[in-house]
Amino acid sequence: MNRVQRWAAVAIVLGLMAGSTALLAGEMKADAATASEAITRAEAAQKKADSVNGEWRDTGKFIKNAKKAVEEGDYAKAIRLANKAESEGNLGYQQAVSQSKLEIPSYLKAMY
Structure with a gap:
């Protein structure tokens, strides 16, 4: 895996993590x-x-x-x-x- 592919993978993982956190926070309306x-x-x-x-x-x-x-x-x-x-x-x-x-x-x- 070259450097560009590694950074793309990191970006995808971080994006998924941020999206799931936002989804969890949005589900609970207080x-x-x-x-x-x-x-x-x-x-x-x-x-x-x-x-x-x-x-x-x-x-x-x-x-x-x-x-x-x-x-x-x-x-x-x-x-x-x-x-x-x-x-x-x-x-x-x-x-x-x-x-x-x-x-x-x-x-x-x-x-x-």
Whole structure:
């Protein structure tokens, strides 16, 4: 590969990297409406997890901090925190449902 071909390859790679970064940044629009929707989804996931006693410890904190970020105008942070809370809510629900049928092994029953 000669020098011109190497520089062309470098230019192509850099162009692709810049394009993908711009695409990723453009996909997440951070405004009040998007943050509000994310918080609403997080609250729904939290209620769903709570309905089976599966709410995780920090879910409420993430929602509270997301609402605070909206008040401060930091919509990207609010969306990020609300998405974490939504994820925790969904995972907490799945965990509680999957563990609802756990049985204590016989060797442990003798201890109680």
